[in-house]
Amino acid sequence: MGNLDEKHESPSSHHFNILQEVVDISLVRQSLVRSYTRSFNGFAAYLTPQEQEKLADHEEVVSVFPSKTFQLQTTRSWDFMGFSEHVHRNPMVEKSLSFNDKGLGPPPKKWKGVCKGGFNFTCNNKIIGARYYSSFSARDTVGHGTHTASTAAGKMVINASFNGIAYGVARGAVPASRIAAYKVCKPILGCSSVELLGAFDDAIADGVDLITISIGGSHAGELENDPISIGSFHASQKGILVIQSAGNSGYRGSVASIAPWIFTVAASTTSRGIVTKVTLGNGSILAGKSVNSFKFRETTFPLVYGKEASSPGQCLEQSAKSVNSSVKKSSHFILFRSHFFQLLNLLNFRRCEASCLQKDLVKGKVVLCDIFGGRQEALRAGALGSIGLQDDANDVSVVVPLPASPLTKHDFSVIQSYYNSTKAPTVNILTSESIINLDAPRVASFSSRGPNNIIPDILKPDVTAPGVEILAAFSPMASPSRDFSDHRSVQYSILSGTSMSCPHVAGAAAYVKSLHPDWSPSAIKSALMTTAWRMNVTHNQDAEFAYGSGHIDPVKAANPGLVYETVQEDYIKMLCGLRSDTSTLKNLFGRNVNCSEEFMINPKDLNYPSMTINIGTYHSNKSIPFSEKLTRTVTNVGQANSTYKAKTSISSDYSINVNPSILTFGELNEKKTFEVTISGKLTGNMISAALEWSDGVHNVRSPLVVY
Structure with a gap:
């Protein structure tokens, strides 16, 4: 699943030729299921185990993996986050409210997508695009897609409720944003890798700005074998932020979304x-x-x-x-x-x-x-x-x-x-x-927890957002209780899951992007992470493994002061540090990659807004001494002339040194690099510390976890 290479004029023909080398010539056409040719280079095919093994040894192949089945991760919440309908907005970007398109002009000129919604589906100037991959229509028959889309970008509806329950105003974060729907799942049967990659291939080429995907597996897989990690990696290269639900397994180490280029969201309660x-x-x-x-x-x-x-x-x-x-x-x-x-x-x-x-x-x-x-x-x-x-x-x-x-x-x-x-x-x-709920926000019992089992030095989930008992629009074709004998038809329903928290973060990211259209995906992600509220550890004993950087605050994220930006070169260095071979990276990035020692970085030194150090296996009968150093770079997006001072958490278990401890900026977009050294003894299974940069106006907070 590498980059498209200009030397191959017809990727589909190239895929056919590669298959000819491993499959009987008379069976090649039946074997090829789908070519991905719009945004990245890959294909799906029916293969025997022997053919799969032979294909994996091909010099131009990044990875070969079997198609897996993924599942859906399934009003008051915006006000609970302090994000009222009266916040400052950019009227040139956001000027109406809708699932209908009243007041909206034609789709943006950058939009290259189509409306291929199939049976019983029409588009308008709000829902500007639709595609389906595994059925006969993009129409929502289970309610999940309608619910998540309206949470992120639905119009304001007064007096909304589920038959009188949770009565109030239902709205998305950015009501004037446009929506494109890519239906990849079948009821009961789930969502296959083949369709997921097809949707990523199309969405990237169609020109979307954000992708919210409330879909995932029950556990994390290796990056090169995970279709969502692959699709979102290519999306990030095109400036598209991908927001994914953390998963609904609920136990420690179960977080399924682990790639650093994905924004991973846990679910928590609101005050209602x-x-x-x-x-x-x-x-x-x-x-x-x-x-x-x-x-x-x-x-x-x-x-x-x-x-x-x-x-x-x-x-x-x-x-x-x-x-x-x-x-x-x-x-x-x-x-x-x-x-x-x-x-x-x-x-x-x-x-x-x-x-x-x-x-x-x-x-x-x-x-x-x-x-x-x-x-x-x-x-x-x-x-x-x-x-x-x-x-x-x-x-x-x-x-x-x-x-x-x-x-x-x-x-x-x-x-x-x-x-x-x-x-x-x-x-x-x-x-x-x-x-x-007097103890809100509290991370939901079903919300998947860290640590990250694939890249232990990258903290996941990244943040948490409302995902419990969320009122939002619902498909009138679906049963609100998901019981086949329940024939009620409703316009709004109440659902819970990381599927519900994911579009809250997507909506917040869209809001930040509407105010800062030139910001990169990593800058938007950093803004939402470093301005998040730190949660109450008493109510969330898994601490950062449950809520990441904390509970998002969209208003503060619009003016974060400093951001941690991650560029493609950083990901290449991190993947080199993970011991990926150079031929694989060459095919993945579409250019020569030299994983020399000076080019590698440890994942803990990836320029990520959170800081994580895994020091090995914990033995309950003794404490483990440690001393670790991390490097980070921040970009000034606040005031041109500003000075930030470092403030760290204090404990008898550890000491933190920041060098330099004062960062002085003379212009916007100026970058400064610093080092953080944390030393101490790990006597439990986790140290939950923090670093905060402050100029008296902005507070830029990063969790620092040692485990």
Whole structure:
């Protein structure tokens, strides 16, 4: 996936010729799936393992990797960040509000794209381009694309809500920006590498300014084998900033977006939360995390436990199907199977597993289930509602297809006790309401954490942004609860995920670019990172591995004072430092690269806005002494004549020295280089420090992590 080379007049023919060297001549045309010829040089093909191995040895090939399947990473939030509708804007760039194109002129002259939206899709002067790669239309049928696009650039809509919940003004960051949609995913099946690279190839050539991609894998892959890393690298060479969701795996080391040229976004809460209250017949009130827009006409309904409303025959049949394939069919296991099925059947009853509930036993009643997932079976069986035990994600409310609420372990035991001690227990599930999250912003439990497992000295994620319970536009063709039997059609819905935080950062980046159209992608990224709020470590124990530089502040990012710029040469030096061979880099960059020792840099010295040092394996029974030096260069984008002084965090565990500690600038765009030395003992698994440059007006903060 290298640069386009002018010596090849027809890249497609060149791809065909390369394939001829590894595939039987009669099968070449059937083998070639897609050529990428607009923005970078590569192709997709059907290959046997032997053909793949032979192709990988070709002198002109950067890398060969199998196509992978990626998944989607799935109002009040802008105000929470201090980014009101009244902030200073550039009227020449942003002069209207829309998903419709009222007040917008024709697309910018730089736009080279097309509207090939296919069935049931039209463009206008707001949505100026569309392409699809794996279906018959660019039309959004699941709601994800509509939601993310409107979060980044949607028009202002007063009185928006999800059926009355989260009521208020819905808007994007830059309502006058234009949108081009590239649909690469299929419902359920996901998004393939072939289509992802096709979309990057087209978007770069079409002339987009920013790419927001709320798609990713479950774990990080090597840079040369990751289609998003490859596509975004070529985008960065053309001055396009790529913003990607960090991932929804939630555990330490799970961040899937790790390339330094990508802006990686974690997800966090806002000051607004959504809860669904449950009232018991004895007057007790319990609250769970769900989005329930249904309104009961009556005040109480009979409560029935799943174990008392199940059909033994149906449940046993389901249990047998799931277990028979994994239990040996010898007579030795007959007694074991008998007892096992009895136990499993009881568990299925209590959990309201699929096909267990009996319709005539739940009609007109609310069902109590040992898991919140039992709501799907309650809906199928025709129950009025469902109450379940919440799972580990207790900080996220999801849209439910019927009145339903998940309760904490403590509250679930309360309702169990009430049920067991009451002859005719009754409950009511109320419509959801908004509450204030006093501890916001807090990184969401599902948000993928660092450290970066591929480039340990590059901190990921980069920042965090609102990604929990976000109200935004939604496709009326999609089910708001993603349940096939939920046929509601809505204009706005509430979703959570790093998919939702990613377009917040894309919108903020578009805002900064509208004020500074000549800034590079790395300058915009640096502005948003160095002006971010530092999060409360008490509420986010993974610290920078959870939130990166912090929570974005779009208004401050418009005037950061100093920026850390990273150019193509820096990435080449870093890749040389990672021991990439020169022939691979030659094909990747389209020119000769000499990875001599003086040309290499350690990734920790990449001119990145955050600073990270990995010192090796941690042993819990001893502390590890360390002393590390890093080099950085800043560019003055604040006031022409300015002086910045260094200020560092202080701890008994380490000392930080900055040389020089004062930077004096005499003009704009002037650059200054400095060194940072941090020494100390690592007694835990992480040191969370910081360096801040200040001229009395601007505070340019970089996290400094040692682990």
